[in-house]
Amino acid sequence: MLHAGQYFCVPGRFSLHARNSRGIIMRRAGWRGLFMIGGPVEHRGRLRYIDQCSDTTLVQPVRRGDPCLNLLYFPAGVFQTAHTHPSDRLGLVLSGRGTCVARNAGADARVALEAGMIFCIHANGRHHFATDRGDEMRVLAYHPDSDCGPTDDDHPMINRTIVDGVSARTLAAIRTTGDATLERS
Template sequence: MDHEPDAVSLFAAQTRPLCDLSDSSFPAVLYGWKDEGLTLQSDATHYGFVQRGRAVLKLGGHDFQLTPGMYFSAAGECRLEGSGSGFVASRIGYRGLFQLGGPIEATGRLRYIDGCSDTLLISPAVKGDPCLNLLHIPPHTRQTAHTHPTVRFGIIVGGQGVCRSPNQDLALQPGDIFSIRPEGIHSFNTTHDSLLVIAWHPDSDCGPTHGDHPMINRTVIDGVSAAQRQRNQDASCTPAESRS
């Protein structure tokens, strides 16, 4: 009888690739880094988080100083240096926006399951793009077992907890780096401490589109938003016109 692969894999911070999914539907590589330089490839956008210490992100001839709790996305070849540790999720074949943020907050701003909360730290530039999230799990939480349609990469930022899956219970400590395979059943659980998690998604099912974003929605022409005018025009087109 075949053994079902573990839903969750846990890694200690070290400077190397930890999970290589470059041949998957959403090509990605999970890296750890700790107290030494990490060079990141040119054909990807890199999403990173500083767990401990200080780091320097070298990109395009510029040095960006990073402190604990800061996060970034950077497209193309870049390098992390310094006496710190954290993780990087690289989305191969995708060119995202350069962003720096942080420090993170103690809880999320959006409701999530079972009393948990979430903040979208780096949003999809366009619907379907990758995103970076902050997940807060309060004390005494028994999260409902669930799955995700695509891989999740991340790091434990603070607190204590357990990640449960059908094959194992994994104790979670700050600095632990993880991957959750697509459709892997899992749940995050806490006792007396809360748990703070950074989670990266290689894709998204929400976000701006060409016909639905703040600029076009809030542009009003003769009392009608430009987005609605475009929808009206699209609806009035014949099939032949819509293909032209």
Template sequence: MTLQIYQNLIHGKLAKFNEQVPDCFMGWNGDSIQLPDTGTHFGFVYSGHPILQRWTGLQDYKLHPGMYFSLSGAGAVGGENSSGFVVTCPTFKGVFMIGGEIESIGRLSYIDGGTDNVLIPPIMSGDPCLNALYFPPGVDQTIHTHPSYRLIIVVEGSGECETPDGITPLQPGMIIFIPANNLHKFRTQADNLTVVCFHPDSDTGFTHTNHPMLKRTMVAGISAANLPEIQTKSLINRER
């Protein structure tokens, strides 16, 4: 399976690319899309001022270009003259969050001159996350792979994506689907390139024995992280 490019925001399911995951993605462009009551939805606003509707509590939120959100459960997003995309993870129980707009440069070092920001972090290690990647002019990335798929929207600037199958020019508004373990690299010339990228998993984040509340609780000068005998062992069951 090779890299897939979408010139316009459209509806689609990742299953059509033979990924062994139940996730799906949807785009909206001047309309509204319904978000099912199962799982968690990660979204990004590309243009316009859509309304994010949260059926829990019948809450409405006006969004702006460059904003992003995480919504657990049923809702809707969209509106006239607005566009964006949503990735739904039907087996993941996330939290409700709205952020943005995205910053103009990353806070974290990436590779080959690029930087990144974690927009929606994993709640716990292994959970999905949403990121922004920033490439200044003159970047020629080291060719690489990822152990899981990536779904990307080009937000600003221009560049190109190279795979063993060829080179694809990138412009704002394009959607890029990169299958797991697919060789690729990004390149910029005189312009910068900003993309927002969804990861369905992670290998960083908090665990039950590594989080700020636990580690910064001191008992006679010793962190509770180093006192397993007082750590909570049984948790209230909740959907993950």
């Protein structure tokens, strides 16, 4: 049973039975994440972001390039620097309110955001978020891709396996070759 503020990742098909509940399902075709249930989502992020905002990666990329799910925290009175992302972003406003200002056909479009709203920012769409002095905002953000995460040649197990004082990462003679993945979708 899930409670308010929780999130989950399911590899493959599943059924969901909910009463008097609201949520959002975000999916990337062909990707199989690791089963997990997390939360409740914290109030502020643990990592520094931009312009006094913070974030926490809730669902980590299993491999570099995989999708991830983040909590974004916008403090009261923030006016972010305009920016873009190389892929689409889906967002769910968890709490608070703010404004998304997006460049659309050469003009700025202002969208008021409040708890429960879902939005999409398309790849390379120039935008920024702002909050009023008395309002902070928390957003659940889905990234369909990432530029971080482990690879076959760079992950904690291989990096921190030491043979005679040397990381196994650099010892080609003992490294597993081929596709070590048990299951691909």
